[in-house]
Amino acid sequence: MxxxxxxxxxxxxxDAFFAAIEQHDRPELKGKPVVIGAAPDRRGVVSTCSYEARKYGIHSAMPSRTAARLCPHAVFLPVNGRRxxxxxxxxxxxxxxxxxxxxxxxxxxxxxxxxxxxxxxxxxxxxxxxxxxxxxxxxxxxxxxxxxxxxxxxxxxxxxxxxxxxxxVPFSEKLIPAFLAPLPIKRMWGAGKKTQAVLEAHNIHTIGDLQKTDPVKLAAWVGENAAATFRRLAFGIDSRTIETESGEKSISNEITFSEDQSDSAAVESALLDLADKVGARLRRAGLFTATVQIKVRWKDFSTITRQRRIDPPCCDDFTLRETALELLQKEGLHSPVRLIGFGTGNLCKTADVPQLELFQIPEKQTSSKREQLSRAVDRIREKFGLQSIRRGSTLD
Ligand SMILES: [Mg+2]
Missing domain, CATH: 3.30.70.270 (Reverse transcriptase/Diguanylate cyclase domain)
Structure with missing residues (x-):
């Protein structure tokens, strides 16, 4: 299988990446509890901490004030994104x-x-x-x-x-289920807090419990798609392949705020704008995307990208916007934002997609309806010249 x-x-x-770099650059910090993130007397959270700090119960995303209470002698350092x-x-x-x-x-x-x-x-x-x-x-x-x-x-x-x-990991189909069985269900991909609570409520605490759960019941509790994914992963089956950035077509766009932005509504609306622009470019080029990516550069210049696969590939604004927003909200705005970006990758030509449609269930109808609507908006923008107003600087 x-x-x-x-x-x-x-x-x-x-391992403890930011903290390890600081301990390497400043040998006097080796063996000491080091916390990277907001200052202990400020609002804000821990970004990373050294293993010595973890012994005091400090962890990522914990308020720095709490961390300082747990370990008053910890060394607090700001995030040095450039380094x-x-x-x-x-x-x-x-x-x-x-x-x-x-x-x-x-x-x-x-x-x-x-x-x-x-x-x-x-x-x-x-x-x-x-x-x-x-x-x-x-x-x-x-x-x-x-x-x-x-x-x-x-x-x-x-x-x-x-x-x-x-x-x-044992390279044997027979041994893999036993390898996974003792792990808590929070280790499953796609099992968010809500889903975890649902599973826990049905006495499913480990991946082993999940292996033994009746698939029909599981589908009733978490939905058919999630149930199918969990069943596969619980037995260690995953056929996805590595996605490399180089050499593959992508369309993306990003903006830098004139001032670091800490208002989440403003960041979200900028991201949605970018998604619309990229969507219009995809549709004009007759392309569909199989990957949606967001990029966030924080106040301190550290930068993250988060991506999700889209299956089947799409080119409509609705799916692009929803996915972008979900990725951003999952990450959370834990510090002011300098730059926000939206990108698509693993692009395919329109001609590849109709074949997919033959095998699609009603979901696909929704997605082609979404595409028709998006194309209608494109035509309106073209006719009334809105497109030229909405266009910004692009980065390929
Ligand atoms: Mg790490």
Whole structure:
């Protein structure tokens, strides 16, 4: 069920990234509780903290004031986005030496498809060891790696032996369900707080519980789509492939605010505007997108991107807007925003899509209706010249 060709996927995650960089740059901080984020006497939250600080119960997204109460002698430092981006580029460059199939998930995390790299560098664990050694030698900080036959399992594994961990998932269909069984359901992809509460209410606490749940009941509790996904993932089945940014067509657009923006309504409306503009460009080019991405640059210049796959690919403003907003709201505005961006990727031509339609259920009708509406808006904008007003600077 894992497919005929056994893939080797690595998920690499830096350990306490920002705090580790500070401890490396200032050796006097080594072994000390270090908290990166808002100052202890200010409103605002912890961005990252060192493992020494975690022993006091401090964690990401906790108010800095609470962190200061838990550990009054912790060293608090502001986020130094420029420095962290520099190290982020360094580690991504190291990953690229082993395979061009690198999918960054954030500044300190990436998936690698090392299937082909095995012929050059040895098996999955051997590649993981080489990467860990290169990262440590060149940046002075550690990472944790999960090695697995697919993305879902690799991501779960990288978190299991932090810090400086290397976790190998059994490459055997028979052993994988038992490997996953003891893990809490919060480790499932797509199981948000709401879904978790629903599952907990039905006495499903671990992935093992999920494996034993009647699929019909599960669908009734969480919906058919989520139930199908959970069933697959609970047994360790995940056929998704690495998505690389380079070499693939993309259309995106971004704006920098004249002043750092902390009003979430203003940031959201700017993002929706960008989504509309990108949507219009997609439709004009006869393209559909399979990936929606948002980019946020915070006040301190640190930058994040978050993306989601769209299946089937779309080109309508409604889906683009909804997805953009969900990604932004999931991230939350924890600090003022300098720049906001919206992008699409993995574009395909119109001609590829009608084939999909043959197999689509009513959902697709909604999506083509959405497309028709979006195209109607395009025509109105063209006729009344609104388009030229709505157009902004673009970045491809
Ligand atoms: Mg990390």
């Amino acid at each position: 894992l497919g005929n060709v056994q893939r080797t996927i690595l998920h690499i995650d830096m 962290y981006s520099e190290v982020s580029r360094q580690i991504m460059e190291i990953f690229q030496r082993f395979t061009p199939l690198v999918e960054p998930l954030s500044c300190d995390e990436a998936f690698l498809d090392a299937t082909g790299a095995r012929y050059l560098f040895g098996d999955g664990p051997a590649i993981a060891k080489r990467i860990k050694a290169a990262v440590a030698a060149e940046t002075g900080i550690t990472c944790s790696v999960g090695v697995a036959p697919n993305l879902f399992l690799a991501k779960i594994a990288s978190d299991m032996n932090k810090p400086d961990g290397l976790t190998l």
